[in-house]
Amino acid sequence: xxxxxxxxxxxxxxxxxxxxxxxxxxxxxxxxxxxxxxxxxxxxxxxxxxxxxxxxxxxxxxxxxxxxxxxxxxxxxxxxxxxxxxxxxxxxxxxxxxxxxxxxxxxxxxxxxxxxxxxxxxxxxxxxxxxxxxxxxxxxxxxxxxxxxxxxxxxxxxxxxxxxxxxxxxxxxxxxxxxxxxxxxxxxxxxxxxxxxxxxxxxxxxxxxxxxxxxxxxxxxxxxxxxxxxxxxxxxxxxxxxxxxxxxxxxxxxx
Amino acid sequence: xxxxxxxxxxxxxxxxxxxxxxxxxxxxxxxxxxxxxxxxxxxxxxxxxxxxxxxxxxxxxxxxxxxxxxxxxxxxxxxxxxxxxxxxxxxxxxxxxxxxxxxxxxxxxxxxxxxx
Amino acid sequence: xxxxxxxxxxxxxxxxxxxxxxxxxxxxxxxxxxxxxxxxxxxxxxxxxxxxxxxxxxxxxxxxxxxxxxxxxxxxxxxxxxxxxxxxxxxxxxxxxxxxxxxxxxxxxxxxxxxxxxxxxxxxxxxx
Numbered sequence: 001x002x003x004x005x006x007x008x009x010x011x012x013x014x015x016x017x018x019x020x021x022x023x024x025x026x027x028x029x030x031x032x033x034x035x036x037x038x039x040x041x042x043x044x045x046x047x048x049x050x051x052x053x054x055x056x057x058x059x060x061x062x063x064x065x066x067x068x069x070x071x072x073x074x075x076x077x078x079x080x081x082x083x084x085x086x087x088x089x090x091x092x093x094x095x096x097x098x099x100x101x102x103x104x105x106x107x108x109x110x111x112x113x114x115x116x117x118x119x120x121x122x123x124x125x126x127x128x129x130x131x132x133x134x135x136x137x138x139x140x141x142x143x144x145x146x147x148x149x150x151x152x153x154x155x156x157x158x159x160x161x162x163x164x165x166x167x168x169x170x171x172x173x174x175x176x177x178x179x180x181x182x183x184x185x186x187x188x189x190x191x192x193x194x195x196x197x198x199x200x201x202x203x204x205x206x207x208x209x210x211x212x213x214x215x216x217x218x219x220x221x222x223x224x225x226x227x228x229x230x231x232x233x234x235x236x237x238x239x240x241x242x243x244x245x246x247x248x249x250x251x252x253x254x255x
Numbered sequence: 256x257x258x259x260x261x262x263x264x265x266x267x268x269x270x271x272x273x274x275x276x277x278x279x280x281x282x283x284x285x286x287x288x289x290x291x292x293x294x295x296x297x298x299x300x301x302x303x304x305x306x307x308x309x310x311x312x313x314x315x316x317x318x319x320x321x322x323x324x325x326x327x328x329x330x331x332x333x334x335x336x337x338x339x340x341x342x343x344x345x346x347x348x349x350x351x352x353x354x355x356x357x358x359x360x361x362x363x364x365x366x367x368x369x370x371x
Numbered sequence: 372x373x374x375x376x377x378x379x380x381x382x383x384x385x386x387x388x389x390x391x392x393x394x395x396x397x398x399x400x401x402x403x404x405x406x407x408x409x410x411x412x413x414x415x416x417x418x419x420x421x422x423x424x425x426x427x428x429x430x431x432x433x434x435x436x437x438x439x440x441x442x443x444x445x446x447x448x449x450x451x452x453x454x455x456x457x458x459x460x461x462x463x464x465x466x467x468x469x470x471x472x473x474x475x476x477x478x479x480x481x482x483x484x485x486x487x488x489x490x491x492x493x494x495x496x497x498x499x
Contacts, residue, residue, distance in 0.1 A: 010278045014275070021267050039325075047315050053315045054316070057331075058327070059330075060331045072335075075342045138314065143335065146338075147425075147432070151432060239437065243441065246352060246444050247443045261376075282394070291430075295383075302413065303417075314420065331421075341429045351445070352444050352448075355448045
């Protein structure tokens, strides 16, 4: 090791952290002793008072919607920072390495394999949309479905070429879509203020009667869920686009 | 009960081994992946804290609503954190790519950013 | 149930250690992908299907992909920098050597060598 002092500091600190952690872990109350009223209330409320069956989504987008708004903007700012860092000023499409431009052809994948990859794109999009819009009923939601949706254009890149990927995912419009998705979350939260309620209050129609649970029940939950899905999809496609473009940057002569 | 202490121990192990990897890393990409391990330690800890013995998943689409569900609040925390983690790691990787371009090395000991 | 929980925790601990102690990033990515998959399985066993789905798409797909692309990019940068070092150093090449987007951030009359690693033997780093 070039820095012997560094390892000394690390092992001293690690031993101290481990000792304190063990001390605190021993004194923690076990899971049987924790009463967890908050958890019990939310598990009870989400079906009866919010008309959704997935308590996790209800917590994310309603009970603790303000926290998720913060997380959403961390995501937004991280994507923005990555795009700024990887911004291309001298990209020349004609000079890219042909191998990386079309990986499927470069490794000699058969036509059958490439057609199969293309055929899987549709089901991937469908499954992503399904995961997003059923977020408040079954496991899933905007965050998970958004990432699934973002992998669909990648299949096109694998089967066809980067040009197809670029045509499908127009950079300029995706940035607008991402901003709209992130902004819609805040706007829905603000709408409650105009109804005289607190920020992020669930002001939309929850559903008829006591047991009316469907795709559109839950008030603001499915709307925010969809906004998050749009934002995450656009954000991850932009990330993949930036990294792909960076990798395919024109190669210098002789390399 | 035993799963709780096992998960606490695994969380501590992941945290310490991840920090060890960060301290001794010779490659910034390796360092980013060590950070992923450190973050995973919080997931293991939160999973154990939120779990109830014999509890079911807090999703009442197919089962009747019951008290014997695990804590949905902690799961919601983890869910957003995982997605945010990925974008933060993407930001760090973009920084790594730029450092390689500017200084010509990925070794954190040799990177001298003050020199330009 | 308890056996399954302990088993998956042990696998997660082992996979996390493997990710850290694999020093080459290209090989590490495979371990990280496996680690993400095992974390997803752990969430599933601990009754958190929402989190498992999230971890599955992030940890096993999105994250390794971005790391692989970053590795490919740094490798091509390395090749370019090696190539530039082999060129005879002419004064008029100094300005355009790093491409137009990098020239703005460095002083135009720089005298520094292009990189620290693999320098020509005649100019050790400590000598400056």
